[in-house]
Amino acid sequence: MSRKTVLVTGANSGMGLAAATELARRGYRVVMACRSLERGEAARRVAIRQSGAADIELMLCDLGSLRGVRQFAEQFLARHDALDVLINNAGVITIKRHTTSDNFEAMMGVNHLGHFLLTSLLLPAIQRSPQGRIVVVSSGAHKAGRIHFEDPHLTRGFNAVKGYAQSKLANVLFVRELAERLRGGGGTVTVNAVHPGAVATDFGVDRRTGFGRSVYRLLRPFFRTPAEGAATAVYLATANEVAGVTGQYFYDNKPAPVSALAQDAVTAKRLWEWSEREVGL
Template sequence: MYLLILLTGFAVVVMLSVLFAPYIRKYAAGGVCRSPARLDGKTVLITGGNAGIGKATAHDLAARGARVILACRAVEKGEAAAAEIRSKVAGAQVEVRELDLADTSSIRAFAQRFLKEVSHLHVLINNAGVMMCPYTKTADGFEMQLGVNHLGHFLLTYLLIGLLKRSAPSRVVVVSSLAHYFGWIRFHDLHSQGSYNSGLAYCQSKLANVLFVRELARRLQGSGVTVNAVHPGTVRSDLVRHSTFMSLLFSLFSFLLKTPEEGAQTSVYCAVSEELHSISGKYFSDCAPAFVAPQGRSEKTASRLWDVSCELLGIEWD
């Protein structure tokens, strides 16, 4: 009897899902960047632009006339993505540079070459990331998710901030996540050496993104450089490949997920929208301002994380 009820309930859910699929899909797609802004003569740098949201963002900005530089660890995949964009966008200017955010020596080498070869940088999109991976460390001994998602981008931004200021008005877009709601900065065990939970470590890194944006915006006041964080939504991508449970959920409910193109909309919005020319230190979702968790609004935590990050990276950033 219970089995019959269960099967009947499941059948009803499936039937309703099929019946309302077009409406569900439209809702799941989220906000759309409607700005017609062109980026002719502008230079954009996107980390991890070889797949998913990053590649979709690169495609959109290249179509607007920007010179788009993809900073990728997997150069071959980056070249394939660049070739695909060029095949779809006539005259697209897309280049690929090697960058491993899990190695500060790679980040410094990338920045050194970039500063020699590129005279302007108008948009920096800190897009690359890793999610819920097994416990591993970066080349510098940082917990991988914090090291790539936060510290790697922190150092990259630090090394390029002078160029961004000289190119002003310019923008920095940091891809964070709704996951920051569940994150806490564990200063007593920042690299999860005492205990490790891949999900909580991911949430901590995404909260770090939000706090970084808050503190950087404060420090950039009057510079002509704005910085904002975005939540792209729940997107069909290989980001969840390290979690069997998440991969299964994504497969079962794929109709509720955004495509990479839909997930890229808020990144594009923050990179080009005219109405955001002086907006900084905010968090956006579906191309609109979004709620930030209380722990993401703490100026004290943001300042402390900034100092700790500088110490870990061996830099001084006034």
């Protein structure tokens, strides 16, 4: 049987690195998508050492740049005919309002729009897999969010929670709408969202944009390890019993409730259409 290929975004740290390592250990052909060559290469060496798999591939992808995502997709498709599993894991949280190179608010831009474009461009390759899977790392924080259609890039009244919760709600709505569209197409591709729990990673620690280390030092002992946090994404990527499950939100390997807004079909469709315009599809 030929090996399955999995692509993990934000694979150089935290849960992305843990998922990439575990999937390589299980025999998957892993492609790590990272925005920094230096951090990506260092992480690739860690993943190789810990998994024992020598052929882990590193590719550069900045999800904060539509041009970067398009270039990445082109290079990926030139090297790989089919993609069995896409794990949309990369994410940011920023204290102050930051923008991507396309002038998107950074959390909306990276957490949702960059992955929206990436998934759209890679979908033909995922559909060439016998049973393609898309796993979107969202968060319980989606429950605090709404989509601010009147000002989605939060040019007024920005705060970190508002922006992060909006982007993670966008992840769940994206899963809902994509699952709907894929069902209509009659294929075998599934798409599900994940809440990983509270996980001790470097998330939000960035000295320039984030919280710094002090909050984490206090809370770290109560958090899950990156491997524990990545376990549900790995489960959705690999388990036979979820091969036909789509459009769900999982926590601890089980479907879990989402907010009322996250179930709203009209909002999901509206977000999809807005996202298509934003990324130029």
